[in-house]
Amino acid sequence: MTDWLDILKGQRLEGEQTRRAVEQMLAEPAIDREQVMALFAALEKQAGFVEKLVRVLDEAGYEPDVVASAERLECLYAELAERAAVKAKEMQ
Template sequence: MTDWVAILKEQSATGDQMGREVPQMLANPDISEAQVKTLFSALEKQAEFVEKLRMALEKFGHDFSIIKAAERLEER
């Protein structure tokens, strides 16, 4: 059985890390267009995965607080 809550915690940690690192990367004046495109692609993949995770949590009837945490992560 899939541990959706553990996956949510892992994705939240990844989101926190990205929230710290992305602004630093974008503030670097030497960042290339290719790096920005790669970064954007990674952020899009993360967002798509979190959306699917939120839908799975809803489907399997997890508590409202768990679903709200997934929604907050998805909004980030």
């Protein structure tokens, strides 16, 4: 059987690495709006994927801790997408 908690833990670690990379990218003075918009699109896509995963896990009756772990991952990517959106708006 798939150990979703282990998978989600690994994804959370990757998400934290992504957080650090996004913070560095958004702080880069040479970044342009097109790059920020591409970053935003990628983060939105990831957040959407994890949102679907949350729904599937919940509907399949997985344990609440598995669903909660997926929800935390979704929130991470949604937060990062929001940061990119704010940066893009600032650059208009």
